[in-house]
Amino acid sequence: MSTVAPQHEARPAPEARPAPTIYEPNLMTVIDLVDETVDTRTLQLEFKDEALRESFAFHAGQFGEYSAFGAGECTFCIASPPTRAGAIECTFKTVGKVSAALRELNVGDTMGFRGPYGNWFPVDDWGGKNVLFVAGGIGLAPVRCVIWNVLDRRDEFGDVTIVYGARSVDDLVYKRELEEWAGRADVNMVTTVDPGGETPDWDGRVGFVPTVLGEVAPSAKDTVAVVCGPPVMIKFSFPVLADLGFADDDVFTTLEMRMKCGVGKCGRCNIGPYYVCKDGPVFSATQLKTLPPEY
């Protein structure tokens, strides 16, 4: 009595498809892993395809779909800078099925990668400007890529200021790089932990990121700002930047939205007139303010 024909795929033709569809991932080898915190890990991945290893290119801010075969795909930014060829990195927190499966992988295991997708931070437009980075927690991951992109082209930019914080000392990610950046004379590195998150030998600041940002009070003149972190941190950082004189056009963030296909088809990341996977994930504060409050 069914009135619905089960519309499953057609009977298979004998030959397999010669070329991949846009949904087929590239195979990657895990060549290194670092535990940033108790639940955050960075994986370094190398393309199995040697030609891709040479030719793969992307811009700071783009993301990829990372496969744990059997669990599915997950959306992360490409955390390594485009100026460093060879391998790419992703940093992720274990929150669900796919991230848990990625955490099970060891050096030498295989996973998948589709990308690069999305838009990117307009680093090429920032020549001669000062760059301010504001990040919180694992939000440093997409920002880190831009930081290295800028530092690898240091002469092109003015002052570089980084304001980064996390809930506690343990929750800071990229700890060795925080030290490296702090040790550079051409970087103003300010690290903070939330009140109560400091350890006895902590010599950085104590305070929420937006508060510390207000204390550091970087000049807005000829400066662009890159902001990423938990929604509450972004919400309270924007007014601080506005008070300091930053124009909305000069403030950039990267938006986290539930994504699936990464190529603008499955509809999941659609918000307002944008598809985050195509028009983002990088948005200026100007664009962000036109979005309906659905993210």
Next chain:
Amino acid sequence: MSATPETDAAPGAEILFLAEGELAGLVADLATAAVEVVGPAATEPASPAAAAADVLHGRPELEYRTLAPGVAPLLAPGMPRLSLKGFFLPQTEALFAWRQHGTEIEIERGEASARRRVALGVKPCDAAALEIVDHVMNWDFADQPWNERRVATTVFTLACPVEDGSCFCTAVGLAPDGTRGADGLFTPVEGGWLVEPSTEKGAAFVAEHAARFATASAALVDEGAEARRAANERVAGHLEIDAESVREWIAGHFDDPLLAGLGVRCHGCGTCASVCPTCHCFDIVDETDGVGKGTRRRSWDTCQTGKFTLHASGHNPRNDQNARFRQRLNHKFSIYPLRFGEVLCTGCGRCSRECHAGQDLVEMLAAIDVAARRPAAVGAETESGGPA
């Protein structure tokens, strides 16, 4: 954008006639050539009680089916319950399979190009949907499975007499005798159908089966033209909207009660999305088949479910059915036209017919159209407008 009877046919082409008696022969020819035929077929009524209530007023219940070789489609009035969408974006589709060997993964690709097939008796609203969804399927990245099936399928629409008061194709710039997304049009007339190819592909099809077609007489051509004109007039009376005003109004009135309160009776079941010819959102999941092997599949999904936008953190940007239903209207009548130039709706009316809670798109669009055309001074909103 409405097709008018005079301009549908490829310029200079004569109008052909397929006699009722020749349909079986045409279908037999296609079977011999191993070309699949897709078309409407009668099904059992949903239940004896539904049949007794005669909801369909004597018309058969139909569904689009891949017909057995030699079986002819039912070219008669009636609305297939599902659209043609599933033949281009199947309800469930394997993207690829994999096998694990130690630390290595081997990917097994799916089938190669789709089989050649012909779709006959397609509702013009269902065919137009294919062309409208083509935009998003080829927006920077080309969706190969969709495109391959589009290329492999020749589509002929069947001029529609207008099914019931829920049809509104002309309100969204289409027509009950349109050929958008199709390669030609069949028009029911005495003793058979007029046949007019509208693309090269359609012309090639009739040429390949020329023996089945005759030249249509002037009387039959007139009969067909009159039926099409009457159908156009009939459906235009169901709903008239100014799509551009509607788009602008939706973009600028996100929190207006008219838009933000439409989900109260909605169950979030997604029936509207599954019967809709233009809804195309999908989910991708990995399904293991034992240890070390499995298939990655995509399946129809809908923004009407609670978990569509649920983040792993537990945060859900669209937290209730009002927000989710608003997104449906937003995406179809504001966002899609902004990005691709036309609404993501063909006026087939299935969502209104099938909604079990009585959500009525005709009613909603009429109300929004009224609000959109009101003078700016009345009830002016201070909402931030759409993006520049």
Next chain:
Amino acid sequence: MTEPQDVTTEAQDTAAEAAPTAAEAPAAPTAAEAQAAATAAEAPTTDDASPARADAHDYPETGAHDEPGDLQGVARQLLAEAKVDVVIGWEDGRRGARPVFITEADDADRLIFDTRCVHDLVSYLNPRRTQVAALGRVAVVVKGCDAKAVAGLLREGQVKRDEVVLIGVRCGGVLEVADLPEAVALTADNVSPRCFRCDNREPSLVDYLVGDPQDEPPRPPATVDERVAALDALPVEERWEFWAEQFSSCVRCYACRQVCPLCVCERCVADKSVPQWIETASHPRGNLSWNLTRALHLAGRCVECGECERVCPAGLPLTLLNRKLAQVLRERFAYVATDDPEVPAPVGDYRLDDAEEFIR
């Protein structure tokens, strides 16, 4: 402590009470007349031809005059006196009867009750439907089957009795479809098969009871019990084949779950991905898993309102599954769905004398 046999005897007695000997189905014209009389009685009259009832109300501002025993009158009174913020009932939509949320006393005229009012409005009491809860204090119109669903929600603590006003309607059965432009009389062929032998045509779990007494629903050509018996008579392999074929058509839309008044889990087992208990793609294996899991999760809770089957786009005969499980509940646990919330739910209740000979 009673023996298992006593429980079975009790079950038989209960079954005998619940299933009165079938009388001849009333002739269609009588049912139509009763329906017409009921409709006439519900229409508010501004010119008072009949003597006013002592508890009738006048509304000088609008000139309306209600008999509070009628559906519209009760709704208008509740809203005018701000006892509730919204009355959930049925109205005439463009295509047929459909749920409506009345928030203004003046709109109470829109409420109807006729044979097209098939929807179980109790699904709107689900606490997860925050867009309904946001409207405020609720009154909901319930048929007998719907009242049983309210009892189920009360037993499980999903709803508190003093937080909802229940307006019961006397019901003689409904059609299987809602989208007819006008109500039609019930016949053996068009009545929803689940209505036959309804044991709750005058719901008790109510704050108000409106409408005139109705005749029994007509007997359909094949009752649900007969269809279940026909399946039971098949050898188990053929029964399996039947259901496997049915489930292969399932498109996993979950409409059945969304409309069900008792499917109220905050996170449905089918939506869990860690682990993925039920595969999501619509192939036979996943479909079987979903449909059987859902049926079992509803055993002892389902009130057989029939909504799941009505909304299923694949036409799955879900009422047969539900009825089979209801039969098992009756035979094994002496439980019949009831709108008495004091009767404990079989799943949530344990008695020392529960049958257990089938546990090995």
